[in-house]
Each structure stands twice: as structure tokens, then as C-alpha cells.
Amino acid sequence: xxxxxxxxxxxxxxxxxxxxxxxxxxxxxVHLAICAGCTNFATQVTLLRQAMAKLAExxxxx
Amino acid sequence: MDDFRSRVxxxxxxxxxxxxxxxxxxxxxxxxxxxxxxxxLAGEAGFGxxxxxxxxxxxxxxxxxxxxxRRMSRxxxxxxxxxxxxxxxxxxxWVEMPGAWADPGAALEQGRxxxxxxxxxxxxxxxxxxxxxxxxxLGLQTSEICKELAVTPTHCWVLLYRARMALxxxxxxxxxxx
Numbered sequence: 001x002x003x004x005x006x007x008x009x010x011x012x013x014x015x016x017x018x019x020x021x022x023x024x025x026x027x028x029x030v031h032l033a034i035c036a037g038c039t040n041f042a043t044q045v046t047l048l049r050q051a052m053a054k055l056a057e058x059x060x061x062x
Numbered sequence: 063m064d065d066f067r068s069r070v071x072x073x074x075x076x077x078x079x080x081x082x083x084x085x086x087x088x089x090x091x092x093x094x095x096x097x098x099x100x101x102x103l104a105g106e107a108g109f110g111x112x113x114x115x116x117x118x119x120x121x122x123x124x125x126x127x128x129x130x131x132r133r134m135s136r137x138x139x140x141x142x143x144x145x146x147x148x149x150x151x152x153x154x155x156w157v158e159m160p161g162a163w164a165d166p167g168a169a170l171e172q173g174r175x176x177x178x179x180x181x182x183x184x185x186x187x188x189x190x191x192x193x194x195x196x197x198x199x200l201g202l203q204t205s206e207i208c209k210e211l212a213v214t215p216t217h218c219w220v221l222l223y224r225a226r227m228a229l230x231x232x233x234x235x236x237x238x239x240x
Binding site (some may be wrong): 004005006007009010013016017018020023035036038040041043044045048049050051052053054055056058 | 149150153154155156159160161162163169170173175176180183197198199200202203204215219223224226227229230233234
């Protein structure tokens with residue numbers, strides 16, 4: 001069964017906090033291959049992580 | 063001696079801002095900073111000028127913040143994913159698909175982007191913000207965050223999910239709006 005966008009956003013977020021299982025990764029990839037909205041979502045939460053890392057590293061010298 | 067004291071004291075506003083952002087409680091932030099400054103003055107020898115004073119003080123403060131979070135985390139967890147319900151239709155598809163952000167790489171080079179990010183962080187509910195800051199700012203693992211916040215791993219993932227959903231929405235509006 002196809003995952004919904006809502007389920008996919010949850011998996012994308014969890015993928016930043018734990019190792020996803022094989023099935024989860026496959027289903028995620030299948031969905032992302034055809035869904036521009038979720039692909040944008042994934043790019044954006046990854047950027048959010050980069051931004052937070054940069055915020056953390058520049059803070060002490062700010 | 064007095065010179066060291068005044069240099070430490072000069073970092074107080076920065077440390078307060080840092081602690082405030084993570085603890086979301088002015089009194090708890092004030093306490094954590096006060097403890098940090100006392101520990102710093104008592105442990106001047108430990109400084110030894112290896113790192114910058116600010117970096118050294120921030121390192122002490124991080125421990126005080128974790129202690130404070132531990133004390134604060136007795137509050138009952140109220141989990142709800144419904145806040146973001148409106149973003150999806152009944153079948154779980156986007157009502158409005160997220161568009162691409164224009165030139166995100168350039169955003170990371172701009173100070174004003176980080177001001178917008180801090181503003182969005184300040185709008186998160188306290189517990190959500192604490193979980194997110196522990197994960198992305200202090201770099202803790204989910205298991206440690208669960209322990210500190212006294213919640214289950216599932217709840218922890220929900221908190222982090224909610225933080226990311228809210229921050230993505232907020233940044234879309236405040237920074238990347240077309």
C-alpha cells in the first residue's frame with residue numbers, strides 16, 4: 001500500500017532521528033519519486049538541520 | 063582576578079539569550095546563567111585561556127541547561143498531532159503542496175535568516191522547543207532526549223516532528239515567501 005503524504009512527512013522526520021528499516025526506506029523512496037511536495041518537504045527539513053548546526057556553531061563567537 | 067570577573071560578567075547577556083532560547087523560561091534561564099557564572103568564577107583555573115571565554119562559559123552553561131530541563135520535565139506530556147491536520151486532506155495528501163524554497167544556500171549566508179529562524183524557534187511550544195533544541199542544537203541522541211524529558215521514544219519523535227513542521231511553515235512564511 002502507498003504511504004500518504006502525511007505518513008511520509010512523519011517518516012522523513014524520524015529518519016533524522018533514528019535509522020529507518022529497509023521497508024520504510026523503500027516505501028519512502030517510492031513515494032518521493034513521484035511526489036514533488038514531499039520531496040520539497042524533505043529538502044527543507046534537511047536544510048533546517050544544516051541551519052541549526054550553523055546556528056549552534058556560530059553562537060559562541062557571535 | 064577582578065579583571066576575570068568583569069570579563070565573565072560581560073558575557074551574561076549572551077548567556078541569558080542562549081539559555082532563554084533553550085529553556086523558554088526566563089527564571090530558569092536566569093538561574094542556569096547564575097549557576098554558570100558562579101561555577102566559572104570558582105573554577106577560573108580550569109579556563110586557562112585554551113578556548114575563548116565565551117565558548118568555555120557556553121560549555122558550562124550547556125550542562126546547567128540540561129540539569130534545568132531535567133528538573134522541569136515533570137510536567138505531564140500532552141501529545142497531539144492534530145495541529146497539522148489542516149495541512150492534509152482526509153486521505154493524508156497535502157492540501158497545499160510545499161513549494162521549493164528559493165535559493166536556500168544563500169539563506170545560510172545571511173544573518174537576517176538566522177534572526178528569522180530564532181523568531182520561529184521562539185514561537186514553538188516550550189516542550190517542543192526543548193526537545194528540538196536538545197536534538198539539533200546540543201546534538202543529543204533521541205534516547206538521551208527521551209530520558210531528560212521523561213517521555214517515550216514515540217512521544218519524542220512526535221515532538222521533533224511537530225517542531226520541524228512548525229519551523230518549516232514559519233520559515234516558508236517569514237523568509238521564503240514568494
